[in-house]
Each structure stands twice: as structure tokens, then as C-alpha cells.
Amino acid sequence: MQHTVSVIVENEFGVLSRVVGLFSGRGFNIDSLSVAPTIDESLSRITIVTRGDEAILEQITKQLNKLVDVIKVLDFTDGSAVERELALIKVTAEDENRAEVLRIVDIFRANIVDVTPKSYTIEATGAPAKINAILELLRPLGLKELTRTGAVAIGRGAKGWKG
Amino acid sequence: MKMNGARILLEALKREGVDLVFGYPGGTVINIYDELMNVREIRHILPRHEQGGTHAADGYARATGKVGVAIATSGPGATNTITGIATAYMDSVPMVIITGQVPTPLIGNDAFQEVDMIGITRPITKHSFLIRDVKDITTIVRKAFYIANSGRPGPVLIDFPKDIQISQTEFKWPETIDIRGYKPNLGGHPRQIEKAMKMIFASRRPVIYAGGGVIAANAAEDLTTLARTLKIPVTTTLMGLGAFPENDSLSLKMLGMHGSYSANMAITDADLVLAVGARFDDRVTGKIATFAPNAKIIHIDVDPTSIRKNVRVDLPIVGDTKDVLMKMVAETERHKKAVTDLHENLAVWHEELKGWKEKHPLAYKNSNSVIKPQYVIEKLRELSDDDAIMATDVGQHQMWVAQFFDFTIPRTLLTSGGLGTMGYGLPAAMGAQAACPKRQVLCVCGDGGVQMNIQEMATLVQNRLPVKIIILNNNFLGMVRQWQELFFDKRYSQTCMEMPIDFVKLAEAYGAKGLKAEKPADVEKVIKEGLEHNGPVIMEFKIAREEKVLPMVPAGASLNEMVLNA
Numbered sequence A: 001m002q003h004t005v006s007v008i009v010e011n012e013f014g015v016l017s018r019v020v021g022l023f024s025g026r027g028f029n030i031d032s033l034s035v036a037p038t039i040d041e042s043l044s045r046i047t048i049v050t051r052g053d054e055a056i057l058e059q060i061t062k063q064l065n066k067l068v069d070v071i072k073v074l075d076f077t078d079g080s081a082v083e084r085e086l087a088l089i090k091v092t093a094e095d096e097n098r099a100e101v102l103r104i105v106d107i108f109r110a111n112i113v114d115v116t117p118k119s120y121t122i123e124a125t126g127a128p129a130k131i132n133a134i135l136e137l138l139r140p141l142g143l144k145e146l147t148r149t150g151a152v153a154i155g156r157g158a159k160g161w162k163g
Numbered sequence B: 001m002k003m004n005g006a007r008i009l010l011e012a013l014k015r016e017g018v019d020l021v022f023g024y025p026g027g028t029v030i031n032i033y034d035e036l037m038n039v040r041e042i043r044h045i046l047p048r049h050e051q052g053g054t055h056a057a058d059g060y061a062r063a064t065g066k067v068g069v070a071i072a073t074s075g076p077g078a079t080n081t082i083t084g085i086a087t088a089y090m091d092s093v094p095m096v097i098i099t100g101q102v103p104t105p106l107i108g109n110d111a112f113q114e115v116d117m118i119g120i121t122r123p124i125t126k127h128s129f130l131i132r133d134v135k136d137i138t139t140i141v142r143k144a145f146y147i148a149n150s151g152r153p154g155p156v157l158i159d160f161p162k163d164i165q166i167s168q169t170e171f172k173w174p175e176t177i178d179i180r181g182y183k184p185n186l187g188g189h190p191r192q193i194e195k196a197m198k199m200i201f202a203s204r205r206p207v208i209y210a211g212g213g214v215i216a217a218n219a220a221e222d223l224t225t226l227a228r229t230l231k232i233p234v235t236t237t238l239m240g241l242g243a244f245p246e247n248d249s250l251s252l253k254m255l256g257m258h259g260s261y262s263a264n265m266a267i268t269d270a271d272l273v274l275a276v277g278a279r280f281d282d283r284v285t286g287k288i289a290t291f292a293p294n295a296k297i298i299h300i301d302v303d304p305t306s307i308r309k310n311v312r313v314d315l316p317i318v319g320d321t322k323d324v325l326m327k328m329v330a331e332t333e334r335h336k337k338a339v340t341d342l343h344e345n346l347a348v349w350h351e352e353l354k355g356w357k358e359k360h361p362l363a364y365k366n367s368n369s370v371i372k373p374q375y376v377i378e379k380l381r382e383l384s385d386d387d388a389i390m391a392t393d394v395g396q397h398q399m400w401v402a403q404f405f406d407f408t409i410p411r412t413l414l415t416s417g418g419l420g421t422m423g424y425g426l427p428a429a430m431g432a433q434a435a436c437p438k439r440q441v442l443c444v445c446g447d448g449g450v451q452m453n454i455q456e457m458a459t460l461v462q463n464r465l466p467v468k469i470i471i472l473n474n475n476f477l478g479m480v481r482q483w484q485e486l487f488f489d490k491r492y493s494q495t496c497m498e499m500p501i502d503f504v505k506l507a508e509a510y511g512a513k514g515l516k517a518e519k520p521a522d523v524e525k526v527i528k529e530g531l532e533h534n535g536p537v538i539m540e541f542k543i544a545r546e547e548k549v550l551p552m553v554p555a556g557a558s559l560n561e562m563v564l565n566a
Helices: A015-025 A054-066 A097-107 A128-142 B005-015 B030-036 B050-064 B082-090 B117-124 B134-148 B162-166 B190-202 B212-216 B220-230 B261-269 B321-334 B336-345 B347-359 B373-383 B396-404 B425-435 B456-462 B478-487 B503-509 B520-532
Strands: A002-010 A032-037 A043-051 A070-075 A081-092 A111-115 A119-126 A143-148 A152-155 B002-004 B020-023 B043-045 B068-072 B095-101 B127-130 B155-161 B168-170 B206-210 B234-236 B251-254 B272-276 B296-301 B315-318 B389-392 B441-446 B468-473 B513-517 B537-542
Touching: A002 A015, A002 A054, A002 A081, A002 A152, A015 A043, A015 A054, A015 B117, A043 A152, A054 A070, A081 A128, A097 A111, A097 A119, A097 A128, A119 A128, A128 A143, B002 B005, B005 B030, B005 B134, B005 B162, B005 B168, B020 B050, B020 B425, B030 B162, B050 B068, B050 B082, B050 B095, B050 B425, B050 B456, B082 B095, B082 B117, B082 B155, B095 B134, B095 B162, B117 B127, B117 B155, B127 B134, B134 B155, B134 B168, B155 B162, B190 B272, B190 B296, B190 B315, B190 B321, B190 B336, B206 B220, B206 B261, B212 B220, B212 B321, B220 B321, B220 B336, B234 B261, B251 B261, B251 B396, B261 B347, B272 B321, B296 B321, B321 B336, B336 B347, B373 B396, B373 B441, B373 B468, B373 B520, B389 B396, B389 B425, B396 B441, B396 B468, B396 B478, B425 B441, B425 B456, B468 B520, B503 B513, B503 B537, B513 B520, B520 B537
Parallel strands: B020 B043, B020 B068, B068 B095, B095 B155, B127 B155, B206 B234, B206 B272, B234 B251, B272 B296, B296 B315, B389 B441, B441 B468, B468 B537, B513 B537
Antiparallel strands: A002 A043, A002 A070, A032 A043, A081 A119, A081 A143, A081 A152, A111 A119, B002 B168
16 A cells, blocks of 8 residues: 655754665665755655555654654644645657646646647646556657656644654 | 974874774875874774774774774775774774875776775764865864764764875864764653653553663663563673563573574564663564564654664654663653552563473583584673673574573674674684783684684784683584584585684684683683683684574574574
């Protein structure tokens, strides 16, 4: 089962390698990862999408908490968070395809951020499932290049982390 | 007053109460060594290899409970400490390792003797620091010592670039420190403890399974009080030897792969296992699915990651084992009636345990013609001081020590339990002897492992550290040979050490005393003479070459599937 975990860490040299090294050293999966500072510049927020059963997730949470540079671990598995991801998608856009791409972009409320006679670059945001969906529709039209940020998550309402 | 970074480091070590460090000079720590000449309060021992120095700091820490300190230069000096750091990490030993680093502007340039120590040691340290500003030194040292010796102890690395050792600033000691991401949970939750007591009082076949966490938390006395008050039998792990007196009638001795029959049967038949400061290692549990199949498990540990890592746990109690055990002892005083009832309820269990102990005690067949290793260990126990400190290497001799030395006092066994480091014993004994000059320090090794750090003989002699080294020599890498005999059709691939070494001459070459016993009749005489000698000694015992460590639970088998005779 997939889990989204937010890890609040010291915004210091080497912290990311401690977190990532923990995952590789203990055989935990990373499906996606994103990192950036929080409101408090001394802290960073790492969002990791991982997978495993309940026992594995318990170990992941505990092992992360054990790292000296980790301040807080938030597990958003239970749907208590809003999740979003951004993707930049370069697609082939020639002749009759150009209109179809535009229609898909419109349906997904995505944007075209770069245009050439032969391609469009699309900026799409949404829950990871939505990104997967737009990719499925664009694939037959000719995907040229893809870059995804990985999911970020924030707790709904009072849930989450102050900062 | 302004000082340079090297001096600030040493002043900070003094503030942390450091009186002894083990270190090896080199290009990127030369400034520290220069300042060391001005700091008389810190004694320095020069090992002959950085691995020896790191194990010595580990032995110092295990014997005293204080933080052991090792220093090495950058590059190869630093990488030579790796096995020592990993050994300490696996056994939760508090250490601070200070490595020199190339000057900050050169980091990352593949400079001479540069290695990314923070990167290399990330999975084998509790935490690590790269000093980037001379003003940070005192805070980093303070944090390093606090992290190393609080919660679940462990090694902490400080990587110290040379340019910062030369930079100057005022010495400012932080009176308090706050690490927002590190707050070990030490107080056991009272409601969990209450629940635990209820489960204990309701049990009929309880066993206490105690590990190194009891010793690390200085909780052996509390464990002993609890076990005796409740009359619950105690088995310990290798790391837990000394946490409960093995001459007590409640002791089942060690459990696991080479544990006693009674301990392994008790765990298998128990209805309640009280695990204290132990982590359900594979050498302890055997096949995990059949470990304590009928028991509810209560697990007390200061490290939450140890709980439910390997086995299901019915009642977790996160906290310092000493705190939790003290609270449990207090509970027994509040529930006198329940304690008396428990005693009655356990009568049948005690009969059964007695039966197992009598049926298959830890035993061996002695011989008049060839020296049995177990006999050497028994004689050593008989003739050595009660509070003697015993260091071992890893392998058969280590298990014979665990089975036959009868530990009664915590911090008297220094052994690499988790990592299983050959070559650990001699330098660890050296560190313990330096820490405890008045105690008898013994080191039992095999002929394989002793050669892995034999160079430290020179350090023993130079520093007048009278460690008594006992080599059980079978000219084999005995434990691997035993596996080859039992599981690989006696195909002794690369385990015969046929090249005979004259250990007596070797001892003498280093300026130590060398003794040798080749017949059972000589054993007692050699041990006596060795122990009485006022300096380092090697006592070599030519033992039965193919003696095996038994009982043995084959890897992957259940604890009750012990091989008793093979």
C-alpha cells in the first residue's frame, strides 16, 4: 500500500542523505521525494511517497524519528491531507494532434507553457492520480519528455504541522 | 582568551570529563597533537593501528559506562576506524570519534588523504558532525557527548577540518544545549507498567529475557531485584551476560543459537516473555515464526525502533530500562498479595525448569590427554578475580566463554555481539585495562582473531597494561570449521591455519611474557602463573582441534530444535 509521509527536518547540510540513506540501507521504497524549506527557513520539509504494509510503515516512521535531524514525521496515509504534484510534459503536437492536445489540456485545467511548431510543453498540477490520468491520455499522441516533482502534501484543517 | 580550534577541542573534552583518549597522529590532526602537549589532564594512548584505538575506546566505554574517545587523522587513519565504529554502533556503545579532515576549501577536491567520513559513517553512527566554524566546536562537542551517551547509546563522529583547528576564537562553553530533533523518551508510561504487572501476575510460565540494554542503563541491580521478588527465571542474551548473576538459581543462562537447553525450552514453552533491553536478534530467536509461540510478549526498550522490528509485541513499554524496572519493583511492593499468589502459581513452572536444567546442563566431556577449551574457561573462572573483566574475540572461544565463565557482574564482559568483529578482544581489553588499572583484565581469543590486532601487544607493553591474553589455539578458524563440519560435509575450505605460530616467542618479541600449555595437567599451572605475572601475558592453550560449541540451534531452525550432541 502507498503512503505519503512528510518529514520535517533541520535545513542543514547532509540531512537529505541521512533520510535517503535510511531508506536504501533498510530496504524501504521511495516512489517519489520532494524537498524544500518551510516558512521557518531553518527547517526543510521532505515529502516521501513510499510503499509497504503497516509493520513496514511503523518501522519507517520510527526509524525517521530516530534521526537526530528529524523534528517531526507526519503520516498522511489516512486521507487526512491534500496532495498535489506538478508535471512538465512535452508532447508531440503536429497537424491534427495539436487540437486534441489542447482539448485534453483544457479538460485537466493544465497550461501550455512552451510552444514550438512540433511540440507543446504542458504544465499540469493535481493529485498524483490526476497526473497519471492526463499522461495516459497524452501517451498515444506522443510523449516526448516528462518531469514530475513528486507529491507534496499538507494536512487538512488543523491536521499537520505549524510552520 | 582566544584559542585555536585544536585547543578548544581539547578544553571541551576536559569539560566533558575526558581523562583518556586513544589516538593516532597524522597530517590533519597534527595541530591537536601539538596542543595535547599543553593539556596535561588528558592522557593519550597511542595504539599501533587506528582500529585498535577505536576498539580500545569501545572497551573503555563498556567497562566504565563513560564515553570512549578515539582520534584519527583523515583518509586512511579515518577509514581504519570504521570497523571499530560499526562494532560500537551494533552494540550501542557510547563513543566519540574525532577524525581530522582536509582544510575546508579543499573538501571535495580529492585532496591528499581526503575521504568523506560523514558519508562513509552515516549508517554506522548515531549521529555525525562536520565542524565548519571554529565558534561551533564547543556546542558540537557538547552535543556529541550528549547524543552518544543518552537514550540508546552509540558512536558519534566529529569530522574536524585542519583549517578550523588553526582558526582562533574565544572559548565559550554552552551551559545547556537543546537539540529539537532529539528527545529520548526515558520515563516508562505508568499505565503501560500497570498493564505489564497485571500480565505478569496472571502468568503461569513467565520468563525474563534480558539484553545489553539492561547493562547500558546500569539497571542490572533493578532487574535482579525484580526477578528475585517475583521469582521469575531470567535468561540473557550474549550482550546481557552480567545483567543477572548466573550463579543464581533463577538463572537459565544464555539463550539462542548456543544458549542453554533450559533457556531455549523455557522461551518455547513460556506463556509470558518479559523482554528487557533486548532486540530479538536472529541469533537469539532462531526461526521467528516459532519463537515463544505461546507467549504474550512485553517489550521494554529505550529505542522505539527495536519494538516490533522482528516480532509481534503485545505490550510495548518505551523508556529507560532502569526507570521502568524501578517502577515495576515499586509496583511489586504495592501488590504484596499478588506477588505471593504468583509464587504459588509458579511452583509447577519451577519444577519444569529444574527438570530441563538437570536433563541437559551446559556440559562437555573432559579429557586427560587433550585440553578441552571449556575446561580452560572453567579454570579461568575459578582462578581469576570475581570482578575480572573479560574481553573476547568472535567465534567458538567467545561462545565457550559465554557458556562457562558464569558472569555475575555487569560490565565484566566485553564482546562484539552485534557486528561479530574478530580482532576486537585484544584492543578492547587494552581500553578496559587503561580505564580500570586495578582490575584484572582477561582476553580470551582464538588463534585466528588474535592475529587481527596482534600489533596492540606493543601498546600493552609500552603502557604497562597487564592484560592477560588467553589463546585457545586449535589451528582452525573454529566456528566456520564447525559449520563446515555440520553443514558442508566436512569440506574445510580455507579454515585450517596450518602455519604454526610460536605465540610464546611472539609475546617475548613484544617484551611480554609467553606461556604455553599442551596437556590438561598444565592448564592450571599456566593460568596461575599467567595471572600472577605483573604485566601483559600471552597464555597459549593447544586445545582439542575439532571441539564443537554445543548445544547449537542451526541457522533458521526453531529454538527447541537444538543439536545437543554431534
